[in-house]
Structure formats: C-alpha cells, structure tokens
Amino acid sequence: MKTKHVFESSEGLVVKSLRGAVALNPSLRLHKGSKSVFICDRSPTARVSIISGGGSGHEPAHAGYTGRGMLTASVAGDIFASPSASQVFTAIQLALASCKQAEFSEKKEVLLIINNYTGDRLNFGLGAERASTLLGTHVESVVVADDVSLLDQDPPSLVGPRGLGANILVCKLLGAAAESGLALVELKSLGDAVVDNLASIGVGMDHCHVPGRPKDSVGSLKDGECELGLGLHNEPGARRMQIGSAENLVQEMLKQILDCRRKRSPKHTDEEGGDRDFIFPGDEVVLYLNNLGGISQLEMGAVVDEALSQLASLDVFPTRVYSHAYMTSLNAPGFSISILNASATYRRLSENSSAKLSATVPQILSYLDAPTGASGWLGVRSWPSAKEGEHRDRNVEEQETESLLQSLSSHQSGDKMFRSGAANNQKTWEAINLVPVQVEKGLRSACEAVFTVESELTHFDAEVGDGDCGTTFANGARAVLSALDNQQIGVRDMSPPSFIRKLSEVLEDSMGGTSGALFGLFFTALSRELAEGESFRSAPLRALNALSKHTPARPGDRTLVDALAPFCDALAHGEGFREVVAAAMQGAEETRYMKPRLGRSTYVPMDGEGVGAVPDPGAWGVAAILSGVERGISDPIE
Numbered sequence: 001m002k003t004k005h006v007f008e009s010s011e012g013l014v015v016k017s018l019r020g021a022v023a024l025n026p027s028l029r030l031h032k033g034s035k036s037v038f039i040c041d042r043s044p045t046a047r048v049s050i051i052s053g054g055g056s057g058h059e060p061a062h063a064g065y066t067g068r069g070m071l072t073a074s075v076a077g078d079i080f081a082s083p084s085a086s087q088v089f090t091a092i093q094l095a096l097a098s099c100k101q102a103e104f105s106e107k108k109e110v111l112l113i114i115n116n117y118t119g120d121r122l123n124f125g126l127g128a129e130r131a132s133t134l135l136g137t138h139v140e141s142v143v144v145a146d147d148v149s150l151l152d153q154d155p156p157s158l159v160g161p162r163g164l165g166a167n168i169l170v171c172k173l174l175g176a177a178a179e180s181g182l183a184l185v186e187l188k189s190l191g192d193a194v195v196d197n198l199a200s201i202g203v204g205m206d207h208c209h210v211p212g213r214p215k216d217s218v219g220s221l222k223d224g225e226c227e228l229g230l231g232l233h234n235e236p237g238a239r240r241m242q243i244g245s246a247e248n249l250v251q252e253m254l255k256q257i258l259d260c261r262r263k264r265s266p267k268h269t270d271e272e273g274g275d276r277d278f279i280f281p282g283d284e285v286v287l288y289l290n291n292l293g294g295i296s297q298l299e300m301g302a303v304v305d306e307a308l309s310q311l312a313s314l315d316v317f318p319t320r321v322y323s324h325a326y327m328t329s330l331n332a333p334g335f336s337i338s339i340l341n342a343s344a345t346y347r348r349l350s351e352n353s354s355a356k357l358s359a360t361v362p363q364i365l366s367y368l369d370a371p372t373g374a375s376g377w378l379g380v381r382s383w384p385s386a387k388e389g390e391h392r393d394r395n396v397e398e399q400e401t402e403s404l405l406q407s408l409s410s411h412q413s414g415d416k417m418f419r420s421g422a423a424n425n426q427k428t429w430e431a432i433n434l435v436p437v438q439v440e441k442g443l444r445s446a447c448e449a450v451f452t453v454e455s456e457l458t459h460f461d462a463e464v465g466d467g468d469c470g471t472t473f474a475n476g477a478r479a480v481l482s483a484l485d486n487q488q489i490g491v492r493d494m495s496p497p498s499f500i501r502k503l504s505e506v507l508e509d510s511m512g513g514t515s516g517a518l519f520g521l522f523f524t525a526l527s528r529e530l531a532e533g534e535s536f537r538s539a540p541l542r543a544l545n546a547l548s549k550h551t552p553a554r555p556g557d558r559t560l561v562d563a564l565a566p567f568c569d570a571l572a573h574g575e576g577f578r579e580v581v582a583a584a585m586q587g588a589e590e591t592r593y594m595k596p597r598l599g600r601s602t603y604v605p606m607d608g609e610g611v612g613a614v615p616d617p618g619a620w621g622v623a624a625i626l627s628g629v630e631r632g633i634s635d636p637i638e
C-alpha cells in the first residue's frame with residue numbers, strides 16, 4: 001500500500017482541492033465554509049436544481065460534476081465522511097440562488113442524488129427537511145444503491161446495498177434530463193427507474209491510505225490476493241480471493257452483476273422481480289467502468305476490452321461504453337464494473353402506473369450523450385470569454401459568495417425560530433441540580449477523553465468500517481473546546497436548553513458523518529425535552545426515543561446506541577453517575593460480540609478471525625465521552 005503523499009496531512013486538503021476544481025471551470029463558485037460548489041450561471045431551461053455530494057476522497061466527485069447539464073451544486077464532507085446537515089442546507093440555498101434573483105421564488109425544486117450510506121442518508125435528509133421548513137423548498141431524493149456484492153446476506157442488513165461509482169452515471173443522466181426542462185416529479189420517476197436497473201461490483205488489489213492517518217491503520221493484501229465486493233471508503237471487501245487471472249476476475253464480476261436479480265433477498269422478490277434475469281435478450285445496456293484511482297489507464301483499457309468480449313460471448317452488446325476514474329477512493333488500486341439496463345428502465349417507467357414520466361430508450365440514452373459543462377465528465381469545451389486583462393480573483397469570488405448567502409437569509413421564513421429552538425426557556429442549571437462550573441469541566445474532560453481514544457477509534461473503524469470515526473469524533477471535540485474558549489457557547493451565560501441546542505449545532509457543523517448526524521439529532525431532542533420541563537434524568541431517554549425515529553438502530557445492532565441506551569436507561573432509573581457510565585462502558589464492551597445490522601460494519605464479513613474482536617467504534621467513543629464527563633466532575637450530579 002502506498003503511504004507516501006504530496007500532502008502529508010489532510011488538514012485543509014479538502015478546501016484546497018475544491019479550489020482547484022473551481023479553478024478548472026469559470027462557471028463555478030466555492031463556498032468554503034460549507035465546502036459547496038455551485039454554478040453561478042445556471043441555464044434558463046433547468047427548472048430543478050440537482051444536488052449531490054458526500055465524503056471527500058472521491059474526486060473528481062462531486063465538484064468536478066458540477067456544471068450545466070449535470071449538478072447545480074455539490075457538497076463535500078471530510079475524507080470518507082458525509083457532509084453535515086447544515087452543509088447540505090447551504091448547498092441547497094446556493095443551488096437555488098444560482099437562478100437569477102428574479103426567478104428565485106419560482107425555482108424552489110430540488111432533487112438530491114444520494115449514495116446509500118447512513119451518514120449521507122441522514123445528513124442529506126436532515127438538510128432537505130431544513131430547506132423545506134425554512135425556504136419552502138420542494139425536495140425529492142433518488143438513492144443510489146447499485147452494489148450487488150452483498151445482496152444475499154443472511155439476515156439481510158437493514159442498510160441496503162451501497163452506492164458505488166455509478167452514482168456519477170445517475171448524476172449525468174438526471175442532470176441532462178433536468179437541463180432539458182423535466183419537472184421534479186418526472187426526474188424522480190426517471191431516477192428511481194434508473195437506479196433500479198443499475199448494478200455494480202467493485203474489486204481492489206489493495207487498500208488506500210488517507211494522508212495523515214497512521215501508516216498501519218489499514219492492512220495490506222497479500223501478493224496474488226484481491227478483495228471482491230469493495231465499497232468506496234477503504235472498508236474491507238465482501239470477500240478475499242486469489243486474483244487468478246484478469247479473465248477470471250472480470251468473469252466473476254460480470255457473473256455477480258448478471259445474477260443480481262436472483263440474489264436479491266426474498267423480501268425484495270415480489271416488487272423487484274426476484275429470480276429474474278437482469279438482462280433479457282435484445283436489451284440495450286450501458287457498460288460503465290470506474291477506476292478507483294490506482295489502476296493504470298493501460299490496464300483499464302484492457303479491462304474494457306475483456307468485459308466487452310465476455311459480454312459478447314453472452315450475446316450482450318452494450319450500446320454505450322464509459323471508462324474513467326469517475327468516482328475514486330483516493331488512489332485505491334481497484335475498479336468497479338457497472339451495467340445500466342436502459343431497456344429495463346424504459347419498461348419500468350412504462351409498466352409502473354405511478355411513474356410520472358414515459359421515456360423511450362433513445363431518450364434515456366440521449367441524456368447520457370448530452371453535452372455538459374462539468375469538467376469531470378468531458379472537460380469544459382467552451383470558456384466564457386473574458387475581457388482583455390481580466391483575471392479571476394478567487395478571494396473576490398469567495399467574498400461574493402459569502403455576501404450572496406447573507407442576502408439569501410432574507411428569503412427565509414422562520415429561521416430565527418429554528419435556530420434558537422428552545423432558547424426561550426429560562427430554566428437555570430441549578431433548577432435541574434447541575435452546577436455550571438461542573439458542567440463545563442465535565443464537557444472539557446469529555447473532549448480530552450475523545451483525543452485519548454482517537455487513534456483507537458481510527459483503528460476499530462479501519463477494521464470494521466472506513467477508518468474515519470476517530471477523526472470525526474476528534475473534529476467534534478476540537479470544535480466544542482474552541483467554542484467554549486472563544487465564548488461562542490458559555491455554560492454560565494445560557495440556559496440548559498439553549499446551551500445544549502448550541503452544542504448540537506457546533507457538533508453538527510463540525511463532525512459530519514453518521515455519528516455527527518446522530519449527535520446533532522440527539523442533542524437537539526435533548527434540548528427540546530429540557531425546554532419542555534423534563535429533568536436531566538428523564539430527558540436523555542426521551543431524546544433517545546426521538547433519535548429512534550431517524551435510525552432503526554436498537555440495542556444489539558452493534559452501533560453507538562449500545563452505549564447510549566444503557567446510559568439513558570440507568571439515568572432514568574435513578575442510578576448514580578458512576579453506575580450510569582459503567583452501564584455505557586459495558587454496553588460498548590458487549591458490541592465486540594455483536595453481529596452488525598446497521599452502519600458500515602454490515603459490509604464487512606464479521607466471522608473472519610479477529611474482526612469480531614474489536615468493539616463498535618461509535619459505541620466505544622460514546623463510552624469514552626461519558627467516562628470523560630465522569631472524570632471531569634468531582635462531585636456526583638445530585
């Protein structure tokens with residue numbers, strides 16, 4: 001595995017890289033704070049804004065696919081961690097603003113293209129909810145879940161298949177369809193039909209290394225070995241196997257794609273036609289290969305050739321062929337093969353009575369052929385002419401974007417109400433038996449505890465996930481300490497509900513990822529419960545119940561809920577703080593032996609030697625936070 005980088009740390013790397021992407025295309029602007037890139041000269045024909053995004057490390061996704069005929073705006077999280085809900089909300093605002101101001105109020109329709117990862121689903125979902133409430137935006141989502149490598153899991157995971165590199169094919173198709181003037185309901189029908197008939201599988205020769213992470217944070221593969229059923233985030237593949245030969249590898253990958261209908265879990269059988277072929281004779285299909293970043297172009301060309309000749313031997317002759325590093329996993333030496341069945345997409349649209357669009361196969365293919373101004377797809381073909389001696393000044397452009405966002409706040413309704421939430425409640429800390437000095441000490445100590453376990457969390461998450469859990473938790477802890485230090489939040493100056501509400505905003509803005517969304521939701525609910533008069537003993541359990549509406553995770557599913565639930569329960573039952581923290585730690589410890597049904601661990605085979613021995617990183621982090629609080633407060637809470 002290559003661990004040498006041009007930039008030895010990931011600090012500031014994402015924004016720098018986004019600036020690079022914007023420099024390639026004069027039609028783009030960057031909003032640094034939210035890591036959003038948007039079109040500043042949107043075409044008049046597009047009625048709907050198309051937005052996608054996700055963690056960084058997948059470049060040129062998604063900034064490189066922002067441009068006329070593809071995405072109106074994109075939003076990036078940290079490396080391999082989804083952007084937060086507030087980032088998504090800002091991206092939506094900027095996409096809407098890219099219409100001329102006069103048209104702003106009429107073009108409030110947004111389609112989100114979301115890859116099926118928990119963090120992305122939660123954060124894009126919450127960002128969309130906020131846009132509907134505050135801007136009156138009508139938002140629909142198309143969820144890309146094209147990975148066929150884990151369809152026969154038993155019991156089936158609650159997460160569903162991952163989204164792989166064919167996400168970009170969906171962005172291209174829907175971006176061009178939006179450019180042609182389709183309405184939101186039509187785009188949603190088209191998108192759903194496309195993702196239902198899209199199947200992909202990835203393979204990796206080795207893992208990639210994230211700049212700045214410990215060099216041994218991810219294990220290397222042995223000579224001659226590969227991992228089949230690979231995601232985009234460096235998590236272990238569905239299974240290890242001998243490469244054998246390139247022909248065998250491509251054959252195995254195509255077989256999994258062509259058999260995907262038969263492999264779908266029984267619960268999908270009725271609605272999705274389980275036990276059927278993925279391709280019928282005469283179907284028009286698109287072959288799409290995605291280089292994860294580390295395979296030579298020479299070999300990729302040969303893989304295209306191999307895939308085409310094997311498909312020809314099965315009487316399948318793709319009408320369109322694409323191969324490029326569309327959506328990378330840093331520089332991972334791997335690739336994925338995807339097939340989009342355009343004929344089946346057409347059938348699905350014409351047979352489904354609830355579909356709001358009918359589109360012929362040539363029409364569907366025309367969306368792929370349509371020109372785009374997005375540099376990552378074909379490269380920008382025509383540059384707007386600049387006056388002699390006129391140069392772009394990125395500082396001026398970024399300042400203009402800040403001003404634009406500020407001016408947009410006048411279009412929002414109810415922002416103040418949303419932001420302050422429970423802030424009006426004047427109940428004091430003393431009234432709920434907490435001493436402000438102790439609360440601050442506990443909070444600071446919790447942040448220190450996160451730094452202590454950061455590398456452990458990275459290690460656990462690298463074993464069973466994508467290795468970003470330590471960074472995500474540490475980002476949150478750093479932001480909380482800095483918010484306390486610069487008095488952005490102050491325990492003494494704020495009532496408990498307002499303080500917790502602000503804390504949730506700080507966490508939500510700084511963390512991203514699944515855990516950032518879950519913390520944001522939990523603390524928002526906690527603030528509301530306190531404002532409604534619940535005590536510090538009863539409010540956390542009620543907040544946990546509120547969280548349960550956004551995630552199906554329950555104790556036993558091997559998530560951070562396994563640490564949080566015993567804590568909330570024990571607190572509600574009147575146990576002392578030492579005991580409630582011990583309950584959380586025991587819950588986290590027990591995750592070592594649990595089989596995951598949620599989160600990224602579901603993609604990883606857990607029966608393998610040693611893998612099951614690590615606890616769930618999120619649960620471990622929550623337990624560390626709580627024991628940090630315990631260390632920080634010298635007296636019991638009551």
Ligand SMILES: Nc1ncnc2c1ncn2[C@@H]1O[C@H](COP(=O)(O)OP(=O)(O)O)[C@@H](O)[C@H]1O
Pocket residue numbers: 080081082118119120461465466468469470472512513514515516518551552553558559560561598599600616617618619
């Ligand atoms: N659906 C879910 N519900 C509750 N907790 C979850 C869920 N999915 C993942 N988690 C928790 O999130 C932790 C990972 O957090 P994070 O690194 O932010 O996730 P990711 O990188 O996958 O977005 C997991 O260890 C698990 O505790």
Ligand SMILES: O=C[C@H](O)COP(=O)(O)O
Pocket residue numbers: 053054055056077079080081082083117118119120233466512513514
């Ligand atoms: O690159 C990361 C993806 O957007 C998934 O995000 P997540 O790991 O937070 O679910």
